[in-house]
Amino acid sequence: MPLGIRRAQVAFCILAMVFLIGPSLAIIPISFSSANFLSYPLPGFSLQWYYKILRPQPWMSALLNSLIIGAGATVVASVLGTVAALGLSRGHLPARSAILAVVISPMIVPVVISGVGMYFFFAKLGLVASFLGLVLAHAVLAVPFVVITVTATLKNFDMNLVRAAASLGASPFHAFRTVTLPLIAPGVVSGALFAFVFSFDEVVVALFISGPGQRTLPRQMFDGLRDNIDPSILAMSTLLVIVSVVLMGCGALVQKRAAANKATAR
Numbered sequence: 001m002p003l004g005i006r007r008a009q010v011a012f013c014i015l016a017m018v019f020l021i022g023p024s025l026a027i028i029p030i031s032f033s034s035a036n037f038l039s040y041p042l043p044g045f046s047l048q049w050y051y052k053i054l055r056p057q058p059w060m061s062a063l064l065n066s067l068i069i070g071a072g073a074t075v076v077a078s079v080l081g082t083v084a085a086l087g088l089s090r091g092h093l094p095a096r097s098a099i100l101a102v103v104i105s106p107m108i109v110p111v112v113i114s115g116v117g118m119y120f121f122f123a124k125l126g127l128v129a130s131f132l133g134l135v136l137a138h139a140v141l142a143v144p145f146v147v148i149t150v151t152a153t154l155k156n157f158d159m160n161l162v163r164a165a166a167s168l169g170a171s172p173f174h175a176f177r178t179v180t181l182p183l184i185a186p187g188v189v190s191g192a193l194f195a196f197v198f199s200f201d202e203v204v205v206a207l208f209i210s211g212p213g214q215r216t217l218p219r220q221m222f223d224g225l226r227d228n229i230d231p232s233i234l235a236m237s238t239l240l241v242i243v244s245v246v247l248m249g250c251g252a253l254v255q256k257r258a259a260a261n262k263a264t265a266r
Contacts, residue, residue, distance in 0.1 A: 006063060024241055031234035038229060049235040059236060062220040066200050069131060069216060073138035073199040078192045080139065081146025085187075086180070088147070089154040097098075107144040114141060115208040122209060129211025136210050138199040145198060146191030153187025186254050193251045 034044035053059040084103055088096060106114060118137045119128065127133030157180070165175040181188070203218035210216060215223075217236070224233050 027234045028238050028241070031187060031231065031238045033132055033231060034040065035231070038234075049232040053234045053236045053239075056152040058215070058220055059232070061219070062215050062217045065131075065214055067215040069138060069214070070133050070196045072131070072135035073142055074192050074196040076135065077141035077142035077146050077195040078188060081143045081191055082150050082184075082188055083140060084143065084156060085147050085150035086176075089157075103147055104144040106141045111141070111202075111204040115205040118205060119208040121257075128209055129214065131214055134209050134214055134216075135206050138202055140196075141202065141205065142195035142198050146188070147196035149191035149194065150184060150187040153184045157183060186257075189254050190251045193247050201244075230259075 029042065030038060030040060031046065031049055033039065033042045034046035034047050034048070035042070072210070087093065088100055088103070115137075118140070122128050122133045122137070125133075127136065161179050161183070162175050165179045166172070170178070201218055203216070203222050206214075206216045206219045207222070210219060217240075221233050221236065224230050
């Protein structure tokens with residue numbers, strides 16, 4: 001490849017990264033502002049907004065709700081998504097494409113439509129304004145992320161290993177726990193991370209399903225932006241950016257270690 005074309009590709013990639021990441025990084029310096037309103041350039045340096053978000057109300061309670069709901073949704077989505085991916089990986093499954101389309105449909109359907117539908121459905125079940133309802137709603141929306149990542153991992157999985165375990169007397173569950181799960185663990189972990197990040201950042205469905213006692217962090221930020229733009233929102237946004245980067249870094253590390261282990265095994 002000519003050097004000029006290579007440099008143009010690198011420059012294009014850098015510009016694309018700046019375009020995508022720049023708005024998220026722009027909030028970081030403003031979160032250290034000493035002003036009582038959003039202003040730039042900064043009048044001074046202060047940590048007052050970080051001290052404010054560490055108070056029990058409203059930010060820490062909203063953060064705790066998001067962690068509880070995100071953890072519950074991640075567990076449910078990981079279990080359902082892994083089981084669905086294992087079923088879809090079988091070549092003799094009838095109507096496989098149609099089933100896969102239905103499973104990943106929550107990723108395609110607009111979130112507003114999903115939120116309205118879940119609201120009316122959960123209202124009949126008495127799950128509106130409850131932690132269980134919000135966990136189930138987020139799990140439904142997060143399942144496609146787990147299905148896609150685990151399915152991609154299963155493409156390189158040798159089913160002969162499961163057959164060998166079965167021939168040695170292992171039950172299907174024992175073979176899954178000792179053979180299949182350890183080998184597809186990187187895909188499961190990556191899917192779980194995506195599911196948690198999605199649940200932690202979701203706000204539209206939370207507006208429909210959650211009540212005053214289930215106010216999540218994104219909903220708290222949304223209400224703050226709607227009522228009064230408080231600079232403490234920027235401080236919390238900065239922390240969320242850091243958490244997202246750490247989680248994605250963990251996912252990349254898991255994938256890298258899995259690739260290294262596979263290369264060593266070969």
